[in-house]
Amino acid sequence: MEYEAVIGMEVHVELNTASKAFCGCSTQFHAPPNTNVCPICLGMPGVLPVMNKKAVEFSVAAGLALNCTISRWSKMDRKNYFYPDLAKNYQISQYDLPLCHDGWIEVPVNDTTKRIGITRAHLEEDTARNVHTLAGNDSGVDFNRSGVPLLEIVTEPDITSADEAFAYLTALKRVLQYIEVSDCNMEEGSLRAEANVSIRPKGAPDFGVKTEVKNVASFSGVHKAIEYEIARQRRILDEGGTVTQETRGWDADRGVTVSQRSKESAHDYRYFPEPDLVPLAVDEDWENTIRKSLPELPLARWARFQEQYALSPYDAEVLTASRAMADYFEATVQAGAKPKPAANWIMGDLQALLTKTGLPIETCKVASAELAAMIRMIDDGTISGKIAKDVLLEMFDSGQGAKTIVEARGLVQISDESELVEIVAAVVADNPGPAEDFRNGKQKAMGFLVGQVMKATKGKANPKMVNEILLKALNK
Ligand SMILES: [Zn+2]
Known part of the structure; x- marks a missing residue:
């Protein structure tokens, strides 16, 4: 039956x-x-x-x-x-x-x-x-x-x-x-x-x-x-x-x-x-x-987030799980961050820190405007996404602004071409084996060499430029 x-x-x-x-x-x-x-x-x-x-x-x-x-x-x-x-x-x-x-x-x-x-x-x-x-x-x-x-x-x-x-x-x-x-x-x-x-x-x-x-x-x-x-x-x-x-x-x-x-x-x-x-x-x-005092309700906000910010249903769902979370996301976007990276940072690194410390987003020391400032610094090439992870961690612990931390710790990304050409040349010279492997068609060797450049610059090299310069150097 x-x-x-x-x-x-x-x-x-x-x-x-x-x-x-x-x-x-x-x-x-x-x-x-x-x-x-x-x-x-x-x-x-x-x-x-x-x-x-x-x-x-x-x-x-x-x-x-x-x-x-x-x-x-x-x-x-x-x-x-x-x-x-x-x-x-x-x-x-x-x-x-x-x-x-x-x-x-x-x-x-x-x-x-x-x-x-x-x-x-x-x-x-x-x-x-x-x-x-x-x-x-x-x-x-x-x-x-x-x-x-x-x-x-x-x-x-x-x-x-x-x-x-x-x-x-x-x-x-x-x-x-x-x-x-x-x-x-x-x-x-x-x-x-x-x-x-x-x-x-x-x-x-x-x-x-x-x-x-x-x-x-x-x-x-x-x-x-x-x-x-x-x-x-x-x-x-x-x-x-x-x-x-x-x-x-x-x-x-x-x-x-x-x-x-x-x-x-x-x-x-x-x-x-x-x-x-x-x-x-x-x-x-x-x-x-009483009706006029009601805020936008979760399901309406979920639909609007997909429409207005081009977010996936899943992302919109996570970001509207609480009113505080949804408010935080919208404030970050209003402060000048693009919606998709804002969503990724909030749902990824920031949420991980909140979960780890058991803190609700309401008491988070990272002001939404500061998160937006950090995302803009990635966008304009001032810092790399990798460095940004460390910056966010410090923002979360200390409540300091993104710019303050980046300046105080000298984390500004190296985007100076001549400086990067020099570093890349040194890395290629120090690693003849992997350089040879790459020339023989082993794509994996490229990743190793990029890693060496990052290590030499303490992660501060502009990754996009490193790739371009490294390719040029290897194909000489
Ligand atoms: Zn009583």
Whole structure:
């Protein structure tokens, strides 16, 4: 039997607000346990929540970036359940009237793009965090996270493979980071992804029974968990069994999903309107103001980079991976570097240095204007590309300008013909064997002789001129 997978994703992102959703406590991540707390986010009886306007703005911005309709009128609801990290015994969330609904996102899949529907994006609060000691005999609850605003983004069941799920998460994260509503840092838990996975005989009209896969710590983990789950369900159906609707946790160490609990239905939560908060009204003016504040989104920028700078789809993809990277590239070009060499230097040597030091491009000491100055010095023959690698390294370490370094270290390229003729003549005289080999047709000997000239000039000889002069000298 041939099957097809039907996958929907649920993603929770912590919004980048300075304070929590319903109180003034800080959302800072690295604070000592239970220091960013107050009676409201500790869930004391009788306290009153107040809506954080910025959280609503960020949610609307995300909704617009995901092509959603923004509700003119929505409300908060109580989702009732008991858990140690939820002191109120209910979570303030949204049920039947989400703030954003019926949107879509374009996702690059195999050299084309696929449109994935966004069912809804709603605002809610994060829970506290249960912390278990390594020894295993103590557990505590850290309420710093309690009340941090979350946006839950739910897709239509439009995803058909683990690859597409991965591409979706990558595209979604990129959009949310571009519009700066969340840092989407998975290690700090500010982006959490769950997948609803089912399979059905290829072409069948009805959905199969789905399982919800949770506790996945990385995008590659999501990919593995979905592949595992598809294979597991196929095995069950092939053996004539039935898939149980349930929540399954991903065990990354063993590479398997494990049954956690049977899936509850919405009515189990006894949702009802939150009586302590007024309804949310987002009028057209407010929506338009937020829409105007949105930057160019990643997919549009990716297309523009190919068009405007004649970059390959791959180069444009790498350079638009983050807004900071794309800004840096454009600033370098605006400062006078040609686009292709600018792309090559940023994606090559500069990226290697960033990766090695673990620094983000935002804190890079090489100013974009200085990188452009360095590239122009290669273009006009002042320095060779080889020397430029050393210059860039020093720029990266010291933050000094390209010209300053080149002048201070005497790295200006030797382009004086008479000087180079002399050096070449000396190298040919010192290496009669290789010179003879070249004359006898061994092309490889040329490379050796060029290398000797470079060695004699400490890499400063203009390579194009060395080749010309050397050829002339050898063919005499
Ligand atoms: Zn608080």
